[in-house]
Amino acid sequence: MDIPGPEPGADGGVGAVAAAGGLHRYQLQLHAAYGPVVRFQLPGAQAAVSVADPVLLEATAHIDKRPERLFEFLAPLFETGNLQVMPADEHGPWRRLLLSVLAGRPSHERHFARFTTLATELADRWAEQAAHVGPADRASHEPVELQKDLTALSLRMICEYALGGEVADPGRVVAAFEDVLTEHLGKLYEVPAPATREERAERAQAALAFLRATVDQVVAAHRSGDRADRSDLIGALVEAGERPARIRDTVMVMMLAAHHTTGVAVSWTLHLLGRHPVVAERVGEELDRVLGDRAAPEYADLRRLTYLDMVLKESMRLFPPGPYGARETTGTLFLGERGEYEIPAGTTVFYPIWAVHMNPDHWPEPEKFVPERFTPEETAARPRLAYIPFGIGPRSCEGAALAVIEAELVLAVLLKRFRFRPVPEHEVTPIERFVLWAADDIRMTVSLRVPE
Template structure:
């Protein structure tokens, strides 16, 4: 341990830091500037929190990975979805057992395989629609987030919601709840619709005698004796998180491949070699699509679907980083700018370049595992990470087996920070059919 240093950072401002973020063009750009100027650990003003400590140094990330508390104020926007306590900030004692139930179903390979055929049908349905676009541009984010919601409905609710879920209406309801004041009549009606939809699925599970069936999320929660309110909250938060993050991950990947045709051709060649004349992979084929997986991971490095995370220090901490040793008092908000972590030049040479080969087994072995954290870290990391990778790889495999993707001339794709890393004005692309070997 070296000499303890004060955490560096800019002078405090009367506006709580909002002006600095606006001047930089957004929180991500502000974080990049801060870490480029002050190093891997920075003190800064975060609106709604006060003074926080931002960490883009993987060495320090690792030392904080055990923390199981989140700052409640940063996740208060999810409270309208929760009746049994905000699931993102419930205490560690309650969070641990609940997380284990989620991991049992969301991280289980048997349940992934069980739902894989359903997922294939949903993706092929979108491919058929895109194939009839007649040369018109398709909107990646719009269509792929709707597809991802249908997939997570099938997984979380079972059998595409047992016929009681209208995916389009659920998407619209989520948007209303998150974008409007929870006190408005429209937001209240949207929230009532979401809850009643999940309630109908719960009732169908109980009537159908599937309480002991742990192959979908609601059935697993019922089997674990979870309260109806907690089941409802869990299903809603899971659908919200999964449909946005997976949809935008696939969108950004197709965007990058459209601008790197040599990588797109290599993916196509791999798909032709592994699948032959088949239009979609089997579950076991995903292990053979190694270059596709590298492309997806590099895309999530450059455009992490969830660009930020945060923890609250539960005790005084002394942390050793690349730039020095720092003290962090208990109660401090520790902010994780995943985008800045993924652009750290000490761990990612020429970080702005798209280089899928960064994720060969040899390259991964030479890096800190905390240099790449698209699904977060520690006991609050994403329970659905494995499922998201299966969904994303499958979707990309089906679409890239059938189509080439070309950017729309003159359209500038601009990342914006919402609940996920979104693209302003969507990502329009022109799709053209391709054949094996084409």
């Protein structure tokens, strides 16, 4: 059968995406109007098809090619080629090496104490701010900006992880990476930024040069064996015989991928809990039961925080940090039991993660926040690809396990100490900015669960 979709426009689809408020919302609209498989126009893609049914997605899960034109904006960050679109034969070994580190418990445990320190430092700052108000109303007068503070925390955590805590000035690394992201992602999403275009480009180039030099210093120390405190990631790449420039590019892409995602996931979770105080109270009770008087969990405690895990998963269902993914077919692809959808070679296939997560066939009343959707029984009753916050197949996120550890740790530290409430009349609007961002941040008032 022909794949349904809107009539092509002379502008190549730019107007339709803009009118919807971004590609993530456009895909929701397309699937609501045309069904589980939709063809549509997209700038940078000759032909595009979006698939929102988890069963039909199974036939695409093996694809190991990304559409190069859609990832061109990342090319300036790399010297050995854009790692987001490396060929499948090269990508496979590289991915296996990354997973051997990023998905491994030893690496998570090794960095857990430092992650806890960083999360606690943020909690201490918020507690000091909240404590300035009298006991009758312990809410902070000044709302916290969740995305601002939590993405800064997530970048500090990934710098510690990727660089082994060996950076003399981690604050400068964080600032430099922000300059690079503001320039390159700002071009892609037309984000307003101070200074002239030339000034921003010059600042971004200087920041990129600093980041490369910083990573090169760490790589050189690993190769010489001079460092006792080593980066698991760089150590594995050095041991595998990767050349220094490729090691540097790998560290850079990991910092890029992890920079916003964890902080954004935690921000949306706190946003939802602030609007569902009964759920938040249950999370607090679980934390009190598992942690007792301790302010932060040990690594082994995370497995016992089962309700917190369900809350995080439901949050990433409603607000997936990455709202979509994309692959390119290398041969003709047939979807459906009878192959009723024929997708030609060279087609960009979109995984509209947000639309998959809002599919009412698998998520009754999908707009509702219901953590109990993720009990073992409920999970087993759904198709495997009904929940795909980290993508699917050989191009799914290598750092997924690490991201979940970080997010659950940060949530445990914050929710053990604080209650979060939405700021009245502050509108939270999801927008696409590499991740599913909030247009004007997520501002919330913070109060202490118990006086300190």
